[in-house]
Amino acid sequence: MKLSLQEIENILVRFPGWRRENEALVKTFSFPAYMDGVHFAVRVAEEAERLDHHPDMLIGYQTVTLTCTTHDAGGVTERDVALIERIERLL
Numbered sequence: 001m002k003l004s005l006q007e008i009e010n011i012l013v014r015f016p017g018w019r020r021e022n023e024a025l026v027k028t029f030s031f032p033a034y035m036d037g038v039h040f041a042v043r044v045a046e047e048a049e050r051l052d053h054h055p056d057m058l059i060g061y062q063t064v065t066l067t068c069t070t071h072d073a074g075g076v077t078e079r080d081v082a083l084i085e086r087i088e089r090l091l
């Protein structure tokens, strides 16, 4: 079930750097080099497979931007929160 705007705001307090953009949770991660971001993206992909919940990933030169939304629900759900929790633990 989609979380309300208020629920999302309350959750975001626990996750520095994450923001809400429309119907998604978004964060841009910075890395010293391009391949560091690529390796991070692979680890995120492995975690996503474990959870069966998959973020959109944009790999930049020294950044990776993750966009987490639940397509089936058309917005942010607890599945996205579980995913960003796991992603933060990868760092």
Ligand SMILES: C[C@H](O)[C@H](O)[C@H]1CNC2=NC(N)=NC(=O)C2=N1
Binding pocket: 052, 053, 054, 055, 068, 069, 070, 071, 072, 073
């Ligand atoms: C059957 C399977 O659980 C669903 O198709 C999953 C897979 N990964 C997914 N990932 C995301 N981001 N949103 C979804 O709705 C979604 N659905």
